[in-house]
Amino acid sequence: MIYRTPKTYFLVSGSSEGYTRLNAFDGALLNAGVGNTNLVKVSSIIPPHSKEVQPIKLPEGTIVPTAYAHISSDIPGEIISAAVAVALPKDEEQPGLIMEYSAQGHKEEIELIARNMASEGMKMRQQEARKIKSISAEYTVRKIGAAFAAVILWR
Amino acid sequence: MIYRTPKTYFLVSGSSEGYTRLNAFDGALLNAGVGNTNLVKVSSIIPPHSKEVQPIKLPEGTIVPTAYAHISSDIPGEIISAAVAVALPKDEEQPGLIMEYSAQGHKEEIELIARNMASEGMKMRQQEARKIKSISAEYTVRKIGAAFAAVILWR
Amino acid sequence: MIYRTPKTYFLVSGSSEGYTRLNAFDGALLNAGVGNTNLVKVSSIIPPHSKEVQPIKLPEGTIVPTAYAHISSDIPGEIISAAVAVALPKDEEQPGLIMEYSAQGHKEEIELIARNMASEGMKMRQQEARKIKSISAEYTVRKIGAAFAAVILWR
Numbered sequence: 493m494i495y496r497t498p499k500t501y502f503l504v505s506g507s508s509e510g511y512t513r514l515n516a517f518d519g520a521l522l523n524a525g526v527g528n529t530n531l532v533k534v535s536s537i538i539p540p541h542s543k544e545v546q547p548i549k550l551p552e553g554t555i556v557p558t559a560y561a562h563i564s565s566d567i568p569g570e571i572i573s574a575a576v577a578v579a580l581p582k583d584e585e586q587p588g589l590i591m592e593y594s595a596q597g598h599k600e601e602i603e604l605i606a607r608n609m610a611s612e613g614m615k616m617r618q619q620e621a622r623k624i625k626s627i628s629a630e631y632t633v634r635k636i637g638a639a640f641a642a643v644i645l646w647r
Numbered sequence: 648m649i650y651r652t653p654k655t656y657f658l659v660s661g662s663s664e665g666y667t668r669l670n671a672f673d674g675a676l677l678n679a680g681v682g683n684t685n686l687v688k689v690s691s692i693i694p695p696h697s698k699e700v701q702p703i704k705l706p707e708g709t710i711v712p713t714a715y716a717h718i719s720s721d722i723p724g725e726i727i728s729a730a731v732a733v734a735l736p737k738d739e740e741q742p743g744l745i746m747e748y749s750a751q752g753h754k755e756e757i758e759l760i761a762r763n764m765a766s767e768g769m770k771m772r773q774q775e776a777r778k779i780k781s782i783s784a785e786y787t788v789r790k791i792g793a794a795f796a797a798v799i800l801w802r
Numbered sequence: 803m804i805y806r807t808p809k810t811y812f813l814v815s816g817s818s819e820g821y822t823r824l825n826a827f828d829g830a831l832l833n834a835g836v837g838n839t840n841l842v843k844v845s846s847i848i849p850p851h852s853k854e855v856q857p858i859k860l861p862e863g864t865i866v867p868t869a870y871a872h873i874s875s876d877i878p879g880e881i882i883s884a885a886v887a888v889a890l891p892k893d894e895e896q897p898g899l900i901m902e903y904s905a906q907g908h909k910e911e912i913e914l915i916a917r918n919m920a921s922e923g924m925k926m927r928q929q930e931a932r933k934i935k936s937i938s939a940e941y942t943v944r945k946i947g948a949a950f951a952a953v954i955l956w957r
Contacts, residue, residue, distance in 0.1 A: 530689035539863025591828075605822075666918070673923050710844060
């Protein structure tokens with residue numbers, strides 16, 4: 493049911509050129525390995541006791557709760573990046589937190605910002621992070637391009 | 648469960664004037680026959696073996712995964728349109744793709760752009776489209792108006 | 803399943819300062835008591851026969867359909883507010899309607915606008931409202947802040 497709590501998660505990222513911004517977004521999802529699913533954007537928690545798994549091939553057309561960052565651009569030569577970061581608390585009874593960030597710029601700096609955001613979100617919860625995981629994608633636009641990074645929440 | 652894969656789909660569109668932009672959006676949904684449901688935006692795949700059906704009256708308040716295009720305007724006299732297009736691959740084991748587009752302009756041109764986007768999305772998947780279906784709505788704003796087009800994914 | 807119809811609902815609101823806009827949003831959700839869940843945005847109906855309940859502590863990481871208003875700002879001293887309003891029809895076989903509004907300004911005026919929007923939405927359905935409920939949050943930005951108001955749809 494929609495109220496079900498996800499049990500596993502994995503991180504993916506991708507980028508693409510495209511015929512339009514939405515096609516570039518679609519291409520970035522394909523490049524990330526999740527382009528044939530129905531992503532539903534969520535605000536953005538890892539349930540306690542969830543396990544990170546290797547990216548799996550999701551059933552085609554399945555509805556998948558996902559926390560994601562996304563950016564597109566039609567400025568040739570522009571460098572764009574998208575990143576997500578997961579902060580996991582020392583207290584494993586507590587939930588983890590996902591933060592998303594995307595902007596112009598190289599993926600190292602964008603990913604670092606996402607990590608800092610996740611770290612700050614832990615502080616706001618008075619939790620100490622035992623680990624911060626992150627992923628990002630960078631793209632240099634030819635005509636129209638997109639970058640995408642996501643945490644897929646899975647059953 | 649949220650991970651369930653939809654089995655059927657149908658296309659709807661509508662437009663409306665409204666007291667605010669959100670009221671106009673609400674009116675466009677009512678005009679399209681889906682105004683009393685809880686639409687959840689998805690990115691935007693027709694699962695393999697899904698069947699297109701005639702628009703059905705959805706249970707009121709039900710949560711419905713939907714790929715949609717939407718535009719609103721408060722410029723009197725402005726013509727706005729929203730369109731969705733579905734590309735279905737020759738290989739019926741493969742998923743279909745939904746593309747959404749909305750902009751100022753007449754529905755014929757907006758719908759054509761959505762169709763081209765869906766066609767390009769098939770190419771990106773190295774699939775040939777056996778059929779492209781589309782729907783659109785056009786609205787000439789009096790004070791505040793909205794146009795809406797959607798593919799409803801249903802069980 | 804995602805197509806399940808919610809049976810209860812409750813109203814919450816909150817506000818927060820934050821390290822970034824997204825952290826402020828996260829803080830506002832925590833302040834509202836729903837910060838450790840996965841909110842999924844819906845367009846925005848109270849199913850017939852749904853019951854309003856007191857805010858409950860949702861399972862951490864659970865996926866929760868939610869109608870919400872949200873605003874963030876990085877202008878020190880700016881006053882921002884977010885509000886939701888629920889209009890319930892006299893005919894209890896009919897669904898209720900949720901409207902969301904957020905803007906600069908004090909919560910009384912923002913909440914009134916949301917109430918008027920919900921009232922107009924009832925008129926559009928040729929229904930008379932038996933009751934309009936609303937909630938709002940106001941925040942005066944120090945560096946970066948956010949305000950949030952929501953109707954949580956629950957099983």
